[in-house]
Amino acid sequence: MQIWQMEPYPCGDRRLPHHVFPPKHMTPDQLMTRAGVQYFKVDLDDTVAMKKRLSRVKTENKINSSDVFTINESTPDLQDKLEEYYEPVTKDDNVVSMVTDGTCYFDVEPEEDDWIRIQVERGDLIVIPKGLSHRFTITPKNNVQMQRFFTKSKSIDEN
Numbered sequence: 001m002q003i004w005q006m007e008p009y010p011c012g013d014r015r016l017p018h019h020v021f022p023p024k025h026m027t028p029d030q031l032m033t034r035a036g037v038q039y040f041k042v043d044l045d046d047t048v049a050m051k052k053r054l055s056r057v058k059t060e061n062k063i064n065s066s067d068v069f070t071i072n073e074s075t076p077d078l079q080d081k082l083e084e085y086y087e088p089v090t091k092d093d094n095v096v097s098m099v100t101d102g103t104c105y106f107d108v109e110p111e112e113d114d115w116i117r118i119q120v121e122r123g124d125l126i127v128i129p130k131g132l133s134h135r136f137t138i139t140p141k142n143n144v145q146m147q148r149f150f151t152k153s154k155s156i157d158e159n
């Protein structure tokens with residue numbers, strides 16, 4: 001995972017990093033302090049350790065369902081979907097996601113117009129707290145697969 005402060009008014013390709021100048025990186029602890037986002041590194045090749053971590057995260061977040069979310073160049077209506085996911089949202093439940101392949105960005109907004117970009121990769125599990133404005137987009141690799149965990153049963157329209 002990499003975390004940095006985003007420039008206030010990013011223009012152009014959203015997949016670019018959009019650092020402030022000079023770049024201002026953050027640690028996971030700073031991210032937790034500033035935005036309340038939890039981060040875990042999961043060894044996906046260690047099934048026992050992975051199950052233990054997921055079990056704990058599921059209990060703490062009252063998770064009762066999950067799906068596999070994939071976005072890549074073969075995704076139908078890719079641009080429309082990316083537009084949709086880049087719209088800031090604030091959820092009533094924690095947003096729990098674990099990347100299983102590729103990379104993506106979650107941007108979080110702890111204060112109005114103050115965006116922190118979180119680049120996640122395989123094995124990164126993040127918990128965005130309920131009530132925190134956030135958005136999603138892809139990196140120049142144009143590929144991410146993740147497992148998303150939900151507190152309530154989710155209708156297909158909410159994807």
Ligand SMILES: CSCCC(=O)/C(O)=C/O
Pocket residue numbers: 069085089091095134135136
């Ligand atoms: C890959 S999820 C994109 C949208 C989002 O951030 C969210 O929280 C949906 O529930």
